Amino acid sequence: MDVLTVKNLSVSFFRTEGEIEALKNVSFTLREGEILAVMGKTGCGKSVLCKSILKLLPDIAKIKTGHIYIRGEEITGYSEKQMQGLRGRFFSMVFQNPMTALNPCMSVGEQIGEMVRLRRPEFSGRERKKRVAELMELVGLDHAGERARQYPFQLSGGMAQRCVIAIALAAEPAVLFADEATTALDATVQAQILELLLKLRERTGMSIVLVTHNPGVAARTADRVALMRDGELYRIGDVEEIFDESTPN
Amino acid sequence: MTNRHLIKMVNNIGKFLISVLVLSVLVFTLSRLAPGDPLYAYYGERVEKMSVEEQDQARERLGLQAPLFTQYVRWLQRAVHGDFGISYQYKTDVKEVIAAGIVNTLLLGGLGFVLIFALALFLGLFCAWREDRLADRVVCRIGTVTSCIPEFWLSLLLLLIFSVWLDWLPSSGAYAAGGGGSLPDRAAHLVLPLSVVVLGHLWYYAFQVRNRLLEEVRADYVLLARMKGLSGRRVLYRHCLRGALPSYLSMMAIALPHILGGTYVVETVFSYPGIGKLAYESARYQDYNLLMVVSLLTGTLVILCNLTARLVNERIDPRMGVRSVSAGGEVRRL
Numbered sequence: 001m002d003v004l005t006v007k008n009l010s011v012s013f014f015r016t017e018g019e020i021e022a023l024k025n026v027s028f029t030l031r032e033g034e035i036l037a038v039m040g041k042t043g044c045g046k047s048v049l050c051k052s053i054l055k056l057l058p059d060i061a062k063i064k065t066g067h068i069y070i071r072g073e074e075i076t077g078y079s080e081k082q083m084q085g086l087r088g089r090f091f092s093m094v095f096q097n098p099m100t101a102l103n104p105c106m107s108v109g110e111q112i113g114e115m116v117r118l119r120r121p122e123f124s125g126r127e128r129k130k131r132v133a134e135l136m137e138l139v140g141l142d143h144a145g146e147r148a149r150q151y152p153f154q155l156s157g158g159m160a161q162r163c164v165i166a167i168a169l170a171a172e173p174a175v176l177f178a179d180e181a182t183t184a185l186d187a188t189v190q191a192q193i194l195e196l197l198l199k200l201r202e203r204t205g206m207s208i209v210l211v212t213h214n215p216g217v218a219a220r221t222a223d224r225v226a227l228m229r230d231g232e233l234y235r236i237g238d239v240e241e242i243f244d245e246s247t248p249n
Numbered sequence: 250m251t252n253r254h255l256i257k258m259v260n261n262i263g264k265f266l267i268s269v270l271v272l273s274v275l276v277f278t279l280s281r282l283a284p285g286d287p288l289y290a291y292y293g294e295r296v297e298k299m300s301v302e303e304q305d306q307a308r309e310r311l312g313l314q315a316p317l318f319t320q321y322v323r324w325l326q327r328a329v330h331g332d333f334g335i336s337y338q339y340k341t342d343v344k345e346v347i348a349a350g351i352v353n354t355l356l357l358g359g360l361g362f363v364l365i366f367a368l369a370l371f372l373g374l375f376c377a378w379r380e381d382r383l384a385d386r387v388v389c390r391i392g393t394v395t396s397c398i399p400e401f402w403l404s405l406l407l408l409l410i411f412s413v414w415l416d417w418l419p420s421s422g423a424y425a426a427g428g429g430g431s432l433p434d435r436a437a438h439l440v441l442p443l444s445v446v447v448l449g450h451l452w453y454y455a456f457q458v459r460n461r462l463l464e465e466v467r468a469d470y471v472l473l474a475r476m477k478g479l480s481g482r483r484v485l486y487r488h489c490l491r492g493a494l495p496s497y498l499s500m501m502a503i504a505l506p507h508i509l510g511g512t513y514v515v516e517t518v519f520s521y522p523g524i525g526k527l528a529y530e531s532a533r534y535q536d537y538n539l540l541m542v543v544s545l546l547t548g549t550l551v552i553l554c555n556l557t558a559r560l561v562n563e564r565i566d567p568r569m570g571v572r573s574v575s576a577g578g579e580v581r582r583l
Contacts, residue, residue: 056475080481088478100469105491114487115477164473171477 001071003207004030004053004175009066011045011052022048022061026233028226030175035201035208037218037239040228046211049228050177054091055083070174088118092173096180098160102152108163109148112136115170135166138203139196158189162196169200179211194221219243265552272548273328273541277321280532280540287313287535290337311337324541334538338530343538346527347546354523357439357516358509361446365508366501368451373458378485380463392452400449400511404518407441421520442512442519449515450508458497465489495562502558506551 011023023045030036038046051057053068055078068076070090078086095101103111112132116123123131136144139162152160161181168176178197182190198221201208212218218225219239226236235242288296288307296304308314312323327334333343372388379385395403412420419438465471466489474484513525524543531539 054476056472084478084480086478087476091476093473093476095469095473097469101473103470103474103488103492106488118478167473167477 001032002029002069003032003071004209005067005069005072006049006053007067007069009049009052009068010064011048011057011061012064013061015060022231023052024231026066026228026231028233028236030207030209033201033205033207034223035197035210035221037210037212037222037225038228038233039212039215039218039225041213044228045231046213046228047179048231049233050093050179050209050211054087054093054177055080056087088115088171088173090174091177092168092171092175093177093179094161094164094168094181097184098157098164099152099184101164102160104152107149107151108155108160112148112163112166112170115167119171131170132166135170136163138169138200139163139166140192141166157185158192161185161189161193165193165196165200169204172204173206176206176208177211178208180213181210182217183212183214190217197221215243261556265556268552269545269549272552273325273545274321276541276544276548277324278317280535280537281317281320283535285535287311287337287537290534290536291340333542336531336536336539338534338536338539343542346539347524347542350522350524350527353521354509354512354516354525356435357442357446357521357523358512360439361443361450361512362501362505362508364443364447365450365454365504368447369454369458370497372451372455373462374485374490376455376459377462377466377489378482380466389456392455395448396450396452398449400445400514401518403448404441404445404515407444408518411441422522438521442515442521445515445518446508446512450504450511454497454501454504457500458493461493461496462489465492468492498561499555499558502554502561503551505554506547509550510547 006029007027009023009026010021013020013022026045026049028036038049040046048057048061052061052063063076066076067074070086075082075086102108106114109132112135113128116128116131116135120128120131132148133144136147141147141159141162147159152163155163161184165181176197181197182193185193194217197208197210200206210218210222222239224237225239225242226233227242228234286296288299288304288311291311292299292307299307305314312320315323324334335341336343336346339346372392376385376388398406408420411418418440420441422438462485466485468489471484471488474488475481479487510525510528512521512523513529515521516523516525517529524546527539528543528547530536531543
């Protein structure tokens, strides 16, 4: 069964100047365990797509038409409370800039631990600590005990992104959105993070929506690719199929 | 580790002492440069009947004839030993005059400060949580109006309503005349001045909290916190408040002397016998010794508050303890 289905999704921002159509009739499906790359230029609606599925858009944005299903169940009309139950359980997300995504006033151990506590309320303090250390090791952060006490400003960009990924993993999600997760990082670290995402997919079997404007990233990592332009998803297909032809973009 | 703490402590104490010393020099010089005759404070109207020789003798006795520098050194030598001289106006030891007022001021200002601190945080959180909805708008409007009312006018208004018309509360003093000042009596005398102190300052700080929080709410990390499945309110309490708290604490630490000072007007209107009234009188009548002690007390309070604010902030936001040294250890300069 498809883990996520989006049908004819249209989203608009209502500003005082008027309506701005951010998504126009977008449809796609995400299969169990696959990596779908969503590609397109800056401002074409990639991030809005992720955030509208998660209902993390600002108040001025409205879903005009369309349906969102997870494993066959429609969640389009879910209330904020119901969405809170999905975020950090079914869905998780990795953001573009790890340095600003982490709370600067909390140690990274605390931030990962918070997610563990929400996902696994039954854990004792010690179990939680152990889980945090496991997660940190899983994403390739060495000296977990010491590292957990550090604050975001003491980490490099790559290390901070590993922490964000550790938080995302603590949610044990079925679908992970990676919104330009490697854009703010330099090429070597970028490759390491992509490698890590692939490895984690193998281990956990989660599906990943990889938002990127970099064709190289998409070609190396994704199973399928969706192309977006001006709020429209105009093409979707297997990675070979998309990259074999010369695309108009 | 302990060595570093020791150096830091010595450093802080050194800075504190130097600041107090500089402050004393400034107040000493400025008060004597200001126009006016301290003999008036001491002798009152009688000065006008004194001959020039008598006036010079009186100045000599009070030690006001010597050059400014000598006067200061003399004052400092005595002050180090705890002798701050006599108040010209009250003709007794300055310390006694201060001691009589300090309890009252601490009660009024201190209680006011605690109330403002707690209520502003509560109101700010509430408004930030209900941002731009009806409750937020109503509170914002009411707050702006009350904070715009001058304190003396508000004092008079409350006096008129609660003391004159309704006769519920006493209109002046810190306790009933002749009474020893029982707790209910003191509390009844505190209600009106305290309300004015709180109402006059509350909204300014609550608004600061609200806006600081809303800045935090728009930060990127909030998205990650919401992604974790936290509710909006918990994101506000657990994440945003922590980011907003350092600036609130340092603001409130600096506000402590300001709020205590804000009781000056209130103390005058309610004839409340406190430091504020003394500060005002000592500056007006050139009561040098009293003015020095009141200024130094306030100044010490400001410096101590700033120091506390910094130390507290370093504990809450670890970035502040690093002092422009980056992770690599090199010093970054602007």
